[in-house]
Amino acid sequence: MNFQLPKYKQPNFDQEPFLSAPDARIVVIEIDGVAPEHYHALSIYPEYFKINGEWILASESRMDGVPVLKTDGTIQVVEFRNLRVGDKVIVGRTEDASEGIYIYAKGFSSNDTNSDLFAFRSGRSRETAYSMDYDKLYKLLIHERNNGYIVWVLGPAVVFDFDSRQALSALISNGYAHAILAGNAMATHDLEAALFGTALGQNTYNQQSPPNAHYHHLDLINKARQAGSLELLLEKETIREGVVYSAITNNVPMVLAGSIRDDGPLPPVIADVYQAQDEMRKHTRRATTIICLATQLHTIATGNMTPAYTRKDGEIRPVYIYCVDIAEFAVNKLKDRGSLEVTTLVTNVQDFLVHLKNNLVSP
């Protein structure tokens, strides 16, 4: 059986409490970047606001973002720092329509193929049986490859091992990635592996550390800075394999966000973290499935800006999030946000990636 998207069921606004609910209250911004008292902050769920007697779904959501009514009648969700004087912000902190605000957490639940997961959420650990989760993910990715927007969120550990780096590259080359969110380290060590065979100085296959190999990542960064861009670096050094190579040659956009841990950095790394958030959100807005591997920083950053649903081809559909990490604490951090659609797997991402390649990419 192929993957079936659950249908979204719109609330029936032709009944109470919706009919007699008041319009949502609106306050105009007076200081750039500062919300008014009692501003509303969004959840990850679809939220409807009553405007001139009509219930309008926010164009999207973003946890802790602020709803702003635009002149075209749409409701956009804006981060504090992006609020501007004159913006019309919806205020109110109820969710039951009594202030014209309605949070709708159960839009997919009747047909939700994942609804049975709910009872077990709190118990997922290294000892959870993952066979079904793998099988569902394989079907989901085959569906999303052509009908969705798959975003990968990658920590550097995905390129430390030979087989898993190959597996990830193959998945990208075979259409299973539409965008990549990562940092300086993932790209650096992937290119280091392409050029020197090492990641952070250690060979990705034989585990050996050649003499002066601790210079490899610095040399790679220096060469990239000299080349001026990753595209020029690939050309100049004739790099023909790896995650960065597969992404660039398959036109898969990469957002590389800077962090205070960075050496270098590589040319395309975004130094300003809030600008980086804006670039990341361009992809999480379109995302239908997100796969987060071995990075707390980027996973939580992505989770913060990803709603439980998205619009795709005019339809409202769930966003599926997978989070894979070897530590329960790390995956629970994301799960605690309360999304039904986060599936966590507690394992080594190396094995996870090889399983995906084995099941999705023909040899």
Place this chain on the structure above:
Amino acid sequence: MNFQLPKYKQPNFDQEPFLSAPDARIVVIEIDGVAPEHYHALSIYPEYFKINGEWILASESRMDGVPVLKTDGTIQVVEFRNLRVGDKVIVGRTEDASEGIYIYAKGFSSNDTNSDLFAFRSGRSRETAYSMDYDKLYKLLIHERNNGYIVWVLGPAVVFDFDSRQALSALISNGYAHAILAGNAMATHDLEAALFGTALGQNTYNQQSPPNAHYHHLDLINKARQAGSLELLLEKETIREGVVYSAITNNVPMVLAGSIRDDGPLPPVIADVYQAQDEMRKHTRRATTIICLATQLHTIATGNMTPAYTRKDGEIRPVYIYCVDIAEFAVNKLKDRGSLEVTTLVTNVQDFLVHLKNNLVSP
């Protein structure tokens, strides 16, 4: 390239310090179960003792065991509790031949295909590149299947998941196991899965907990106690798959050691832990490769009694130990014993088992 066993190089006893070394000193036991002052305790390495001018290799080793000279001239390694009045114990705590005792840690090192691992031992973690380790293990197991003695040490988590339980059963049925060391829980939940589809009440595939499923493992144990043996249980309940079924039908001996955590227990579980040690040691004595999965208790117990070498067909060869667990702390516990031959993988045993099946068992 197939797997090549490293050759053991005997020390050259025709030179100093061996020639002028004294005979090892021997003291006779006076109290059952109590060693004399300054008794020698063995390491995991080959140890030679000078007896009547001749260097004799202990018949085997067992960390912290005591060397006893037998009337047939062999040196057996005996646990404290098994020492008997009249036993001739070798005393001395040096290892450099100066007291007629020589510990030989480098017998395999010149040809040792693993010798390059040494430098990285302290650094193995979730981020170690495991591709080479997997490849070596596949080759090793193909070799050992017919030429060695493969012992599996199993925690209950190996049967909690559908795919990995199937994978392990297939490995056993295809000759990749010569003995199994485990506890009451592993066998109980495997048989629970065979009979009810659940492990500790949760379905191994769909993760659901049917009503009253927390009775399943108790009912299974009760049925087994009624049947009187696992063999009779399999017959009575027509169980035709799983780890226990595969082991029994393929004549793979299982030692099930009791613990204070046990419900029941199942009929063959050994209540006396020191008797259980004796039964386990019968297999570790013969073991050429040991694979420990997701159990600290049984892994450390097994590690304690397993030397770095064994005799097989008259030859001295290394014993390979693999330890797979999702926690660095757990695998380091075993590694800290100082054996060069322990290879640790930090991952979920579910994925590990499926990889092994994919690479070793034809579909």
Place this chain on the structure above:
Amino acid sequence: MNFQLPKYKQPNFDQEPFLSAPDARIVVIEIDGVAPEHYHALSIYPEYFKINGEWILASESRMDGVPVLKTDGTIQVVEFRNLRVGDKVIVGRTEDASEGIYIYAKGFSSNDTNSDLFAFRSGRSRETAYSMDYDKLYKLLIHERNNGYIVWVLGPAVVFDFDSRQALSALISNGYAHAILAGNAMATHDLEAALFGTALGQNTYNQQSPPNAHYHHLDLINKARQAGSLELLLEKETIREGVVYSAITNNVPMVLAGSIRDDGPLPPVIADVYQAQDEMRKHTRRATTIICLATQLHTIATGNMTPAYTRKDGEIRPVYIYCVDIAEFAVNKLKDRGSLEVTTLVTNVQDFLVHLKNNLVSP
């Protein structure tokens, strides 16, 4: 404010569904150690059984134990292995009185000072705020010292460090322990520290490993076996401090349960794990507070046999369980049993013990 025990409120059996409920069904055992079909297994909560029209509270509880009606009219809870031919076992797997069986999970809830914990149970982690838990525990222990029965469940790590070993010894000497459940390793390394200053060969204060210190624990065990008992060992070696010393001199009983990991063992260690369970249960039956430190094996074994309530001086009162471990996975194992009364702290037991001593023992 001092510690206040919550009051137990008996169910009102003078109303439905209790009045019209049938008597519980009873089946007589026909094979030693085997329960009848549909036997009832107990939970951790108070359970009432209707016998001859009267609702009788089981004399105690023990998760997964079987209720047996005795000739004196009491209901005892018996492990499978202890069932004997002729025992009258209550059968039925409902809990709502419809088969004469009633599980009563809310006996303490109205006055329960811990009831607010419930909402946060699933979220306890290294990041939980523990200040209140510490404060409550200090008050609780002051109350229990004279009015309760405090059982400590100890992994060997409690004696690896100088300050925490001193702290634990002081708590015992000052009346804060009524029984100790542990294994061979805890007692061995405590006595090793007393005699040699090391635990598993490493100095408990300066972290150094003297030459041949890996013999220390073996020598200690050997001396104890020679002495014949721990009491004689203390005398012979003039040991005057430590956990074992404090327990023995203050008449705090210790149950040392054997495991397959053991060296030796020490004289009082119980080789048969089911006999060890019986000895442990003698103390958990009386326990009013249990503190489990850094041992999964003994903690889960103890948790399995400890109910949520006990009778103390004719009153029914809660049993408080504390579980302290550095790994969320370990503490969650116990918490998953569903007891409201388990309080988990994710930290190093060294710091926990020093805090307790600082707050409970005057310098």
Place this chain on the structure above:
Amino acid sequence: MNFQLPKYKQPNFDQEPFLSAPDARIVVIEIDGVAPEHYHALSIYPEYFKINGEWILASESRMDGVPVLKTDGTIQVVEFRNLRVGDKVIVGRTEDASEGIYIYAKGFSSNDTNSDLFAFRSGRSRETAYSMDYDKLYKLLIHERNNGYIVWVLGPAVVFDFDSRQALSALISNGYAHAILAGNAMATHDLEAALFGTALGQNTYNQQSPPNAHYHHLDLINKARQAGSLELLLEKETIREGVVYSAITNNVPMVLAGSIRDDGPLPPVIADVYQAQDEMRKHTRRATTIICLATQLHTIATGNMTPAYTRKDGEIRPVYIYCVDIAEFAVNKLKDRGSLEVTTLVTNVQDFLVHLKNNLVSP
């Protein structure tokens, strides 16, 4: 005994191989931010470069930084991104003086009070005996309070708990902090606790989550943005306690570095991560002791830029780094950099902070 700083012993350059070593080779930068081929990258140790026949110690160090010879004859250590056209970079990748470059790892070793730690470095875990480490740290901090520069590197978990937040505030108020490096979250939740009693919506003492408390951190950020600075926020909201309050009122500089996880952010948070690195390095340059608590991101970032030594009042002395985290993996990340002076403690930072306060701050 009070704390004694180990003396630094300068290498004796009046002997070989120093005398006949050539001058270090210098290449001039041609592209901003790009190093020449074979540039030298620094370690954490003191490094000497032969310039015009004289061995000059780099003014400081910074792992992976590049040595630049200034016109005043000093050697400064510069990050790639800060290299400018015309800079004179030292090239060469040996460390034994053969290219005029000498790395001196043993300057403190003869008198090093920590030298005994070396043997145990690879084995530090939750089971390490920490009593001595605590005692040394207490003495060290008493010394450094008046004679050093103590830098705290703080994850948000330090303010989640009532007692530990109070303890940290007291340490700051009593002179035990000279600078704080942290992120948006630590400051936000500390101020949230001051204003609302909660951290991320949960009460820091009673663990309860009041209704709509998930708005608290957003409201706090919004108020701070409105106030325009943390100083004005403290005044406007009459906040009189906490980490931020103690830092500001005691003139302890705080560097708050931005990350992609941030909400808000608070006014003083630095959006550009490389500018944040520059600000952080101003303090690590002066640091004599660094204490890193419960943050991988900031700890590794700080570790990357901190050398093993510093100049203080004209003398060269060691920099002591402490790293406290509940996960071995986290503390090992920092330890793997190879510094003798990193002391790791595997525990909950809550308990660590309360211990420090108990031992350093009079009640």
